[in-house]
Amino acid sequence: xxxxxxxxxxxxxxxxxxxxxxxxxxxxxxxxxxxxxxxxxxxxxxxxxxxxxxxxxxxxxxxxxxxxxxxxxxxxxxxxxxxxxxxxxxxxxxxxxxxxxxxxxxxxxxxxxxxxxxxxxxxxxxxxxxxxxxxxxxxxxxxxxxxxxxxxxxxxxxxxxxxxxxxxxxxxxxxxxxxxxxxxxxxxxxxxxxxxxxxxxxxxxxxxxxxxxxxxxxxxxxxxxxxxxxxxxxxxxx
Numbered sequence: 001x002x003x004x005x006x007x008x009x010x011x012x013x014x015x016x017x018x019x020x021x022x023x024x025x026x027x028x029x030x031x032x033x034x035x036x037x038x039x040x041x042x043x044x045x046x047x048x049x050x051x052x053x054x055x056x057x058x059x060x061x062x063x064x065x066x067x068x069x070x071x072x073x074x075x076x077x078x079x080x081x082x083x084x085x086x087x088x089x090x091x092x093x094x095x096x097x098x099x100x101x102x103x104x105x106x107x108x109x110x111x112x113x114x115x116x117x118x119x120x121x122x123x124x125x126x127x128x129x130x131x132x133x134x135x136x137x138x139x140x141x142x143x144x145x146x147x148x149x150x151x152x153x154x155x156x157x158x159x160x161x162x163x164x165x166x167x168x169x170x171x172x173x174x175x176x177x178x179x180x181x182x183x184x185x186x187x188x189x190x191x192x193x194x195x196x197x198x199x200x201x202x203x204x205x206x207x208x209x210x211x212x213x214x215x216x217x218x219x220x221x222x223x224x225x226x227x228x229x230x231x232x233x234x235x236x237x238x
Contacts, residue, residue: 005039008066008218013075013211015054016218019067021197021225025058040069050076056083057160065092065202066220070210078210083160089206092155092165093222094141095199095230096174097187100151103142106168109134110161119181120163122171137161139168147233149190150177165200176200177229193229201226 006018019025024035037053047053047069054069056079070076082088111132113119123129138158145152151174155165163182169175170182178195180188193199206217222230 005036008220009216013071014079014209015069015071016066016205017069018220019059019064019202021062021064021223024061025055025067026052036067044071047071049073056080059202060163060166060200062197063200063202064223064226066205066218067202068205068207075210079207082208082210086158087208089204090157090160090202091204091206092157093199093201093203093226094153094155094165094169095177095226095233096151096153096169097149097177097183097190098151098174099146100141100143100153100172100174104140104172106137106139106141106172108137108168108171110137110164110167111135120161120167122167135159135161137164137168139165141169147237150233152230166198193232195225195229197225199226199229 007015008018009016019036026037027035037055040047040053050070050073054071054076056068056070056076059065059067068079070079108122108124109129110120111123111129111134113121114132123132123134136159140156141153143151144154157164166176166179166182175183175187177191177193177199179198183191201222202220204217204219206215209216
């Protein structure tokens with residue numbers, strides 16, 4: 001693929017590729033060229049007829065990992081339906097500050113912050129959820145390892161709300177390492193890794209192929225910046 005993007009899987013119907021951190025999935029303003037959708041249009045101009053150049057879902061700008069796209073309208077509709085029904089398994093690796101439980105399920109609706117357009121908030125009671133038009137959000141996590149003040153998690157999301165993992169975990173008191181948007185003052189002082197972005201990587205997608213119906217799993221390794229940060233922690237506490 002052009003533009004130095006890493007291709008994980010491609011056939012006549014779909015593509016799964018690696019989105020690097022710092023690259024928006026879609027343009028934030030008219031004419032913006034440094035976004036994934038425009039790179040995809042350079043690779044496959046026919047994607048211009050599809051919503052978002054065929055991207056079935058998005059990742060936050062500073063989240064790295066696997067994204068999926070469809071090559072035609074019929075496949076796009078099937079994949080969006082599968083996504084909305086929750087049959088796509090979305091797995092992330094996250095490093096958080098604090099010691100999490102062995103596993104957990106977070107089911108708190110999420111809404112846009114009333115005064116900060118960059119942030120989302122958790123709405124724990126129905127009145128608040130209704131007031132802010134919150135969306136249902138379900139996040140599962142499993143603690144893989146604890147290193148000093150940090151915990152490495154495998155996270156699965158059933159829904160797909162903006163900033164879902166970041167806001168859910170920070171609401172519990174476990175913000176992502178490097179996440180200056182959702183860390184409070186205390187956590188910012190405790191976060192000594194010096195990451196330039198939050199530690200969140202979309203490491204696997206499991207889905208039913210829209211044509212063959214075969215269950216497919218595509219995996220992605222941690223990128224260099226996150227792998228180096230993890231190695232630094234491992235070296236400090238082993």
